Amino acid sequence: MKLKKDSYLLTGILFPLFAGVLVYACGEAEISEKIPEQVSYNFHIRPILSDNCFACHGPDANKREAGLRLDNEEGAYAALKENPENHAVVPGSLRKSMVFSRISSEEPDQMMPPPESNLKLSERDKQLIRKWIQQGAEYETHWAFVPPQKHTPPENNHPGWSSHPIDKFVFDNMSSMGLQPNPEAERAYQLKRLSLDLTGLPPSTDEVKSFVGGERTWEEMVDYYLEKPAYGEKMALLWLDISRYADSFGYQNDNIRTQWPYRDWVIHAFNQNLSYDTFLTWQFAGDLLPEPTKEQLLATAFNRNHKITEEEGVIDEEYRVEYVLDKTNTFSKVTLGITMECAQCHDHKYDPVSQQDYFSLYAFFNNTPEKGFEGGAGSPVRAKTPLIWVEEEDTQGILSFVNHPDTAKVAVSIMKDLQDSIRPTHVLNRGVYDAPTGDPLTAATPAVIKPFDSDLPPNRLGLIQWALAEDHPLTSRVFVNLIWQEIFGQGLVPSAGDFGMQGKLPTHPELLDWLAVDFRENGWDIKRLIKVLVTSATYRQSAVIQPEHLEKDPDNVYLARYPRLRLHAELIRDYMLSSSxxxxPEIGGPSVKPYQPEGLWEASSSGRGELNVYRQDKGDKLYRRGIYTFIKLTLPPPSLLIFDGSNRDICQVSRNRTNTPLQALALLNDPMVLEASRVMAENLITTHSSPEEAIEEAFIRVLCRFPKDEERTALLNFFQEESEHYKEDPQEAKNLLAVGESPQKEAAAPERTAALMQVIVALYNLEETLTKT
Known part of the structure; x- marks a missing residue:
């Protein structure tokens, strides 16, 4: 075997042959099929360096080792500080590139990453770096910092696959993996997923029958659901996670606050299809618009939904700074998809964002008159200044969308800037509130993303105009990715909150850019964006998993099938209430307190005033949608947390989906599940002449499709077994039917009602029921 000369020469001098080089010489053919013909810095090299090298050789100058910076070409190509004759990377030359020498070495004092870091490059990683250097070691601007371009969708000739732009991009990627798309799902499955995605509710029996029977087209159903008032509630659920909406102030001395008119506005904005650029502008800077309306002022409550202390004895400035930090971090996550909070205490370790960049952005939010502490928990005003009052007369006019249940006026915390002065902003040493350093900063944006235009006003209005500029690389990408995540379960950028160096690479970069530009070109129209997604063949595919899917694409990255997705926590509640x-269906209004295990609030000792004791609501308030469930920041609703609901204490752009035994126990025993099953059973027993008809109706309501013959037989047998059981123990039937506070119907044969109730409980506990398939 003959070794290549440049595999073991370094700066013109032979160095000892070590195992790493032998691997490359001997093993190259073995893994060459895994190495792309053209190695890309963005898609192949940067992820390796970011995971293994940037902590010590990245943007953070304070933590940089040996003066070496590898995240840009200036640093990588420069002469080494400790050895000016050498360079970390020399394009085209492995012999002269110290990086290749160090990652190939097996000597503990030479190898990189060093052994104590517990990091290690794979052989494929080393081969990629090797080939990249040989091909010229070209650096590229991080993909997310380059304005998106509207690529022409690739052609495809797959029979039966649509010419929809989304499908062209998706098919091009899946076919490169040797995959073919699934056939279209059965119409009942399609309708269920569409209804849940657009309204958060299951389709009604009549909707199922008319669509499955071919009486209504797919586009008709899309338009029908987009126009339902429930659409706004479904879309608002995502935005309330983002805007960290809750019904209490948070922190230990927790008490109620009345931000709920803002929630009503969010629902209204989605139902009115307010364009996304207007939607953002009003929330971030509605108060800075010329002669702002009360609706525009209400929208700015978005900025004030963060936790606010009511604890006596706190340091006012410490908490005021915390509030500004929260606003800054929320802005960066919502519009930029960048983990800017990492630069609060030091230069970002992975992204080219300095601490000065962070506090220059912070300056946009640092000019408000709000206080860190404004009175204790005994205050009768449920909002903090600056605030507005929503009065009954407002709800007869411009705020008609606010569901104001009584004549009392409601206080809402909003945004406002100081009128006669500008609060100076400094870099805070290590991010500490009382350690300002250096000269005052000018409000500015990270230049690596897009410099702030001097023609824009240096305030929040100018900031959001900057974010919405045509050549801004991130705002439209971040939002279309969030909507894709809502529909398909995972964004085209899987790390929806991190488009930076440590974030996941886009699975379909050209499709992401096409959607981002198309969204902006069409007036930031949210309903249109959703319609584009759900009218694609990709969306209408079957969710059936083929053996080749598991072999070639177990995570469904290439979308050769529709992803099976469990519903969000609030939608599980909605599903059962609606189907039963x-x-x-009342829209908006104050939050409600449904069933909750006794003693939880009291045990937490974090509530004051109205939140000291949990006072469950009565009547219709028990049966409102999950979006209206009262959220106490110090103890969020357990029924929602069990199913991975957001605790709302910070901006959250995605939720986890876990499977735990507690979830199964909740579905079997939660009073709301049992009550919904009881109410449906009572109604069906009295409206159907036979158990077979009642069971079929229950099946359609719960599973949103017609039962198969074997399913009918199994459920009827179960019903008969349960009927015999309750005949022998009528008291048990009586106890079962007593669950829940909704009035009971007189049952001629309680054992049959109880048996049907158990059948419905079983249906609600099926995996298919609470999964989009």
């Missing part, structure tokens, strides 16, 4: 007939 219990749901009260």
């Amino acid at each position: 007939g219990l749901l009260v």
Whole structure:
């Protein structure tokens, strides 16, 4: 075997042959099929360096080792500080590139990453770096910092696959993996997923029958659901996680606050299809618009939804700074998809964002008159200044969308800037509130993303105009990615909150850019964006998993099938209330307190005033949608947390989906599940002449499709077994039917009602029921 000369020469001098070089010489053919013909810095090299090298050789100058910076070409190509004759990377030359020498070495004092870091490059990683250097070691601007371009969708000739732009991009990627798309799902499955995605509710029996029977087209159903008031509630759920909406102030001395008119506005904005640029502008800077309306002022409550202390004895400035930090971090996550909070205490270790960049952005939010502490928990005003009052007369006019249940006025915390002065902003040493350093900063944006235009006003209005500029690389990408995540379970950028160096690479970069530009070109129209997604063949595919899917694409990255997705926590509640007939479809209004295990609030000792004791609501308030469930920041609703609901204490752009035994126990025993099953059983027993008809109706309501013959037989047998059981123990039937506070119907044969109730409980506990398939 003959070794290549440049595999073991370094700066013109032979160095000892070590195992790493032998691997490259001997093993190259073995893994060459895994190495792309053209190695890309963005998609192949940067992820390796970011995971293994940037902590010590990245943007953070304070933590940089040996003066070596590898995240840009200036640093990588420069002469080494400790050895000016050498360079970390020399394009085209492995012999002269110290990086290749160090990652190939097996000597503990030479190898990189060093052994004590517990990091290690794979052989494929080393081969990629090797080939990249040989091909010229070209650096590229991080993909997310380059304005998106509207690529022409690739052609495809797959029979039966649509010419929809999304499908062209998706098919091009899946076919490169040797995959073919699934056939279209059965119409009932399609309708269920569409209804849940657009309204958060299951389709009604009539909707199922008319669509499955071919009486209504797909586009008709899309338009029908987009126009339902429930659409705004479904979309608002995502935005309330982002805007960290809750019904209490948070921190230990927790008490109620009345931000709920803001929630009503969010629902209204989605139902009115307010364009996304307007939607953002009003929330971040509605108060800075010329002669702002009360609706525009209400929208700025977005900025004030963070936790606010009511604890006596705190340091005012410490908490005021915390509030500004929260606003800054929320802005960066919502519009930029960048983990800017990492630069609060030091230069970002992975992204080219300095601490000065961070506090220059912070300056946009640092000019408000709000206080860190404004009175204790005994205050009768449920909002903090600056605030507005929503009065009954407002709800007869411009705020008609606010569901104001009584004549009392409601206080809402909003945004406002100081009128006669500008609060100076400094870099805070290590991010500490009382350690300002250096000269005052000018409000500015990270230049690596897009410099702030001097023609824009240096305030929040100018900031959001900067974010919405045509050549801004991130704002439209971040939002279309969030909507894709809502529909398909995972964004085209899987790390929806991190488009930076440590974030996941886009799975379909050209499709992401096409959607981002198309969204902006069409007036930031949210309903249109959703319609584009759900009218694609990709969306209408079957969710059936083929053996080749598991072999070639177990995580469904290439979308050769529709992803099976469990519903969000609030939608599980909504599903049962709606299908059972219990749901009260009232839009908006104050939050409600449904069933909750006794003693939880009291045990937490974090509530004051109205939140000291949990006072469960009565009547219709028990049957409102999950979006209206009261959220106490110090103890969020357990029924929602069990199913991975957001605790709302910070901006959250995605939720986890876990499977735990507690979830199964909740579905079997939660009073709301049992009550919904009881109410449906009572209604079906009295409206159907036979158990077979009642069971079929229950099946359609719960599973949103017609039962198969074997399913009918199994459920009827179960019903008969349960009927015999309750005949022998009528008291048990009586106890079962007593669950829940909704009035009971007189049952001629309680054992049959109880048996049907158990059948419905079983249906609600099926995996298919609470999964989009």
